[in-house]
Amino acid sequence: MRTSQTAIILSFLEKRVGKKTSIKEIERELVTRASGTRSRKDSYGRNRTPIRSRERQRNRSISPHEIDEIVQELCAMDMIQKQGNDLFPQAPFLLEATISLNAKGNAYAIVLGPKGRGSLDIFISSKSLNGVLPKDKIKVRLKDRFRNRFEGEVVSIVNRFRKEYRMKLLEFAGPQVFGTILDTRPAVLTAFLNRKELPSKTKIISDKQEAPTIAIVALTGDRVYIDRKWMYRAELIRMESFDTKEDPDWTRILMKYGLEEDYPSLVIQEITKDSSLLYKKNPCKEHVSDWEKRQDLRKLYTITIDGTYSKDFDDALSLIQSTKDRAKLYVHIADVSHYVPMDSELDREAKKRSLSHYLSNYTIPMLPSTLSEELCSLKAGENRLAVTVEMDINLANGRILKSWFYRSIIKVNRRFTYEEAERILDQSLEKNKENTTKGNQYSPFSVPLQEPTDSGFIPSFFGYLWEIAKKQKQRRILSGRMDISLSEPDIHFDKKSRIKFISYKDRLKSSMLIEECMLSANISTAFFLFQKKVPVLYRVHEPMEYSRLDDLNSFCSTCKIPVSLPDSSSLSVQKALATVQEHSSGNRMKDLFQIILLRSLSQAFYTPKQVGHWGLGFTHYCHFTSPIRRYPDLINHRLLTSVVEGKKIPYTLKDLKRLGILTSESEKKAIESERDMQKLKLVRYIIEKRMNSFRGILYSIRPERLVFQISELPIEVEVPADSLTRSSDESLNLENPFSVFIPKMGREIFVGDERLLYLEDANLEKISVSCRLNFDEKF
Numbered sequence: 001m002r003t004s005q006t007a008i009i010l011s012f013l014e015k016r017v018g019k020k021t022s023i024k025e026i027e028r029e030l031v032t033r034a035s036g037t038r039s040r041k042d043s044y045g046r047n048r049t050p051i052r053s054r055e056r057q058r059n060r061s062i063s064p065h066e067i068d069e070i071v072q073e074l075c076a077m078d079m080i081q082k083q084g085n086d087l088f089p090q091a092p093f094l095l096e097a098t099i100s101l102n103a104k105g106n107a108y109a110i111v112l113g114p115k116g117r118g119s120l121d122i123f124i125s126s127k128s129l130n131g132v133l134p135k136d137k138i139k140v141r142l143k144d145r146f147r148n149r150f151e152g153e154v155v156s157i158v159n160r161f162r163k164e165y166r167m168k169l170l171e172f173a174g175p176q177v178f179g180t181i182l183d184t185r186p187a188v189l190t191a192f193l194n195r196k197e198l199p200s201k202t203k204i205i206s207d208k209q210e211a212p213t214i215a216i217v218a219l220t221g222d223r224v225y226i227d228r229k230w231m232y233r234a235e236l237i238r239m240e241s242f243d244t245k246e247d248p249d250w251t252r253i254l255m256k257y258g259l260e261e262d263y264p265s266l267v268i269q270e271i272t273k274d275s276s277l278l279y280k281k282n283p284c285k286e287h288v289s290d291w292e293k294r295q296d297l298r299k300l301y302t303i304t305i306d307g308t309y310s311k312d313f314d315d316a317l318s319l320i321q322s323t324k325d326r327a328k329l330y331v332h333i334a335d336v337s338h339y340v341p342m343d344s345e346l347d348r349e350a351k352k353r354s355l356s357h358y359l360s361n362y363t364i365p366m367l368p369s370t371l372s373e374e375l376c377s378l379k380a381g382e383n384r385l386a387v388t389v390e391m392d393i394n395l396a397n398g399r400i401l402k403s404w405f406y407r408s409i410i411k412v413n414r415r416f417t418y419e420e421a422e423r424i425l426d427q428s429l430e431k432n433k434e435n436t437t438k439g440n441q442y443s444p445f446s447v448p449l450q451e452p453t454d455s456g457f458i459p460s461f462f463g464y465l466w467e468i469a470k471k472q473k474q475r476r477i478l479s480g481r482m483d484i485s486l487s488e489p490d491i492h493f494d495k496k497s498r499i500k501f502i503s504y505k506d507r508l509k510s511s512m513l514i515e516e517c518m519l520s521a522n523i524s525t526a527f528f529l530f531q532k533k534v535p536v537l538y539r540v541h542e543p544m545e546y547s548r549l550d551d552l553n554s555f556c557s558t559c560k561i562p563v564s565l566p567d568s569s570s571l572s573v574q575k576a577l578a579t580v581q582e583h584s585s586g587n588r589m590k591d592l593f594q595i596i597l598l599r600s601l602s603q604a605f606y607t608p609k610q611v612g613h614w615g616l617g618f619t620h621y622c623h624f625t626s627p628i629r630r631y632p633d634l635i636n637h638r639l640l641t642s643v644v645e646g647k648k649i650p651y652t653l654k655d656l657k658r659l660g661i662l663t664s665e666s667e668k669k670a671i672e673s674e675r676d677m678q679k680l681k682l683v684r685y686i687i688e689k690r691m692n693s694f695r696g697i698l699y700s701i702r703p704e705r706l707v708f709q710i711s712e713l714p715i716e717v718e719v720p721a722d723s724l725t726r727s728s729d730e731s732l733n734l735e736n737p738f739s740v741f742i743p744k745m746g747r748e749i750f751v752g753d754e755r756l757l758y759l760e761d762a763n764l765e766k767i768s769v770s771c772r773l774n775f776d777e778k779f
Contacts, residue, residue, distance in 0.1 A: 005062050006145040008033050009070060013080070014093045014141075021087050026067060034061075070145065077111060077120065078657075079142075094155055095140045097122065098665075099132045101187035105230075107132075109140045109152060112661045120150070126230075128153035131221025133232075134187045135161035135258075157221075162258040167191055167234055169204055169213040177204075181219070181232070182765060183256040190231045192224070193217065197236040214240035216255075247497040249680050250362055257673040259357060263368050266345040271370055282383045283375070288338075290407065297388065298411040301458060302332065304378055305416045305514050312356075312365070313378040314626045316386070316412050317517055319464055326401070327393050329468065331521040332410050334376045335385040336627035337637040340367070342650055351659075354666030356629035359677040361493040365629070372628050380412040387637055389521040389624075398471030403524040405644050421462060421510035428463040466509060469516035476519070480570040480617030483577070484594050489714035491678070499685040502713060518625040519616070525640055526620040530610065532643050535653050537635050537660055539623045541604040541613040544568040548600035551737055552576070555596055558738040559589060559752055570617055573597065588697065592752050595699065605664040606632050608656035632663050679767050682715040686762045686769060694771070696757045698749060701740045703731040706749070708757060708771070717757065717769040724773070745775050 012029045013021070071087065074080045077095060081088045097109035100121070107124040122140055124132075130153075132138055137158040144151045166182040172195065181189035193215065205212050217234040224231055242248055254261060285291040302318045318330035340347050350366050357364040365372040378384050388408040392401040416424075477483055487504040494500045522539075529536045549565050556563040556576070563576045580593045601615060606623075613621040624640070627633040638650050651659070696708030696717060706719040722728045725743050732740050738751040749755075757771040 003033070004144055005030055005034075006070065007143060009067065010142050010144070013074070013087075013089045017089045017091045017093050019089070021089065022085055023064075023067060023071060023087070026071075027064070073120070073150075093141075095122070095142070095152070096158065097138055097140050098161070099124070099129075099134060099136050099138055099154075101134050101184075101189075103186045103188050105188075109138060109154075111140075112665055122150045122152045124152060124154060129221075130154040130157075132157060133160065133162070133219055133221050134184050134189075137161070160258075162255065163218065164237060164255050165217050165219055165234075166240065166252070166255065167193070167215045167217045169193075169202070169215060172204060178231070179215070179234075181217075181234075182214070183252070185766075189219075190229060191217070191219065191234040192226065192231050193234045193236055199239060202239070216240055247362075249677065249684065250359070250497065253359060253673055253677045253680065256676070257669055259364055259673065260353075261364055263349060264345070267349045267368065270345045271368060283385060284383065288385065290338075291409070293407070294385070295388070295406050295408045297330070297332070297386075297408050298383065300330065300410070301461070302330075302410055302412050303414055303416055303461070304380070304412055305418060305421045305510055308417045308419065311363075311369075311373045311377065312628045313412075313415070314628045315514070315518060315521075316378045316410060317465065317514075318410075319461065319468075321395075321464070322392070325395050327395055327464065327468065329391045329393050329517065329520065331389045331391070331517055331625065332378065332386040332408065333389070333521070333625050333633075333637070334378055334628055335387050335407060335637070336367070336371070336376050336634050337387075337641060338385050338407075339371055339376060340634065342638065350631055350634065351662070354631045354663045355670055357670050357673060359674055360491065360681050361497055362677075366631065367628060376628050378410070378412050380415045382411065384410050384412070386410050387641065389524055391520060391524060393468055395468065396471075398468050398475055400520060400524060403528060405525070405528060405640055407641060407644075416510075418508050418510045421513070422508045424462045425466055425509050425513075428460075428466070462510075462513075465513055465517070469513040472516045472520060473512065476516075476617060477574065480574075482570055482573055482615050482617075484598065486591055486594055491681070491714075497681075498688070499681055519618075522624050523618050523621055525624045525636060526618075526622040529622075529636075529639060529643065530620050534639055534643055534649055535608050535651060535656050536610070536622050536639060537606050537608060537632050537651075537656050537663075538610055539604060539613060539621050539632070540607055540609070540611045541615045542602045542611065543614045544573075544601055552593075552597065552600060554736050555593065555738050555751065556580070558736065558750060561589070561593075570614060588754075589752055592697070592699065596751075603668075605667075606660040607664075608653055608660060630663075631666075632659075635659060676767060679715060680764065682713055683762050683764055683767060683769060686713070686715075686759070687764070692759045694757045694759070696755055696771070698751050698753045698755065701732070701734060701737060701751065703734055706732075706740075706773075708755070710757075711754070715769065717771045719757070719771050719773055723760075742773075745773075 008030060009026055012026060071080060071082075075082050079090055079093055079095065081090060095109070095111050097111045100108045100110050102108075105126065107126065107129055109122040109124055111120040111122065122142065123146075124140070132154050139155040139158060140152040141155050142150050142152045165184070167179045168182055169177055169179045171178045175195050176192045177195050177198065178190065178192050181191055198215070203213060215234075216237045216239070218237055219232050219234055222233040224233060240248075253259070288294075297318070300318045300320070302316050304313050304316045306313055314334050316332040318332065319327060321327045340350060346367070353364075353366045356366045356372075367376070376384075378386070386408045388406055388410075390404040390406075392403070393399070394401055473483075485507055487506055490503045490505050492500045492502070526536055526538065546568055549568055553564050555561075561580055563579045565572050565576055577594070577597075581590050604613065604615070610620065612619045622636050623630055623632045624636045625633065627637050635651065635656070641647075642649050691712075694708075694713075694717070695711040697711065698706060699709045699716065700707035704721050706721075706724070708717050708719065709715075710717055721730065721732050724732065724745075730743075732742075734740055739748050741748050756774040758774060760770045760772050762769050
């Protein structure tokens, strides 16, 4: 087969790695190769082999525009650096990607982009997989391009996504046992085991009412063609058993997402050998080399506000009134960078994890508990090392006038839970109301910030903080910030990690207070580093795509809400939110609009490219306030302290771009694993409670199913199209995304409608719930 021109370009560029070239040189290479290639013809001058349409497409000449397009795509993937008209192919001229296998067996390498998701997918033929398994991280060489899609081959496996798999045993066949690999959707993997590896009394369960036999196996990626099907060779690790103290849902999610609960021995050894890390209670001058260089703020009244069951306290607050119209707000953040040296074993493991995972009632911390719950955690009554952001605040409007940054020593006076702080705030607001009723000109700023009481509490402290936070929030909303407020489920578990009950809670004022203070620290840090022309790992959020506007406007039209968004600006969205709230009967339609809006937004991600945060309305924004549980915050701590202390900047722009991709991808995995864990627990709850009917609100319409949000539980359920149409293979006919005609009902159903649903199947393996509609119920 004749080599395509795209393949020639890719081969030429790979040979020019580290050298300068240009588009003109690429064009000359194509001309040279074309003139040196002759087709073999028969005696009548015809090609000996007929050229198929795919080959004809490959062999056609490509235009200068297409050459430029290929070069631009390679530049976007950092395979080429462009300086003017000069091109510099980068070593090793390979791409890092994750492998994706779909249900049909096709393989694609998903190139990791700055947004933490696949910015490009490359087709990989089954012959070029070289032992790769779903979601493995790989190195890919580009080989060709067909119909605007690159094609490539796997060069090497960077690391396996998973170490263990669950294999459902289906059939004994001589010395082998066949089965399917679970939790790999959308990929469908079949595998075989050596029967001798299994315990002697192993049985195949054919009765659907009984739990199947599950083996925990390792896959090497080797495949064998058996019975006209490719099967993976599996090696037994152990049999799955529920007769253990471990929560099966927990171990399953760990396995599915390749999460590690324990830390490598090298990390533990490194912590054990460092005497300063063993001093858990009160670090002092003898244990901290830069003690004298830090600002000692231990006499400054300082508090923390966190959840009732929180163990890692990243942030603490102090506040003093400096003049009649100004106050100094101190946001103290745990100085994790002091305890986690760059490129140490501890740092490498933190980077690999990238963030702490919160899986229902379990936590997989980014840092070992010695640090996350002890030495770095800002616990009350103990000396703690911090990085402090000191801000001069205008009390009239909450504006930040000036900021200072430095390393410090603090001692938290008292820890408050959100509920405790809320009660104090309510008391303060009630006092304000009483004084206003009596005709007094009352302001929380007229009450002095006096010394703390014996219980470690200053009565006016929360009033000051709330007024500042409230004014800051008002300013930020006027500047374009979206204010979305949805009730959050609060799931309570028993000692066996089973759901006891579920309640819903609105956002507390104390939570919003902390949020505004943290936002102030984050934007101050980002702007300071920007002014110093230091690279920053920004937290960015791109504007909503214009294509999403049609969906939002269609929703409002279908639901007869007088809103039409003219553009995707945050101010237009704010106006729409206010109108929806005004014209909604109750909170259901308002909540539904907010959920559809959230689904229309792009995912925020980490990158050194400063493009702003559209949803928050900030031009400069980074994550800085949670270094115990987020690696990007630790990166920005190192950048900030290097500037403040006049040291060498520890990261290059290229380093930050790579770290942005890594941490964004890790965040995506964390979101998926947390969502899966919660849904798995809820499916099990439905089964255990023998729930068979629900009230559901229609949230999404698709050709193959309707998706309802259950009113009683924070879980989505599906109603398959084959239970709604006249034929089992018929799909729903969608004229718009927010209403659909149901053939078996003879009428339309609309997004936002509440319906009675009957349970059909609660499937733990698929982590899904399917239902059927009650057709007799009237709208």
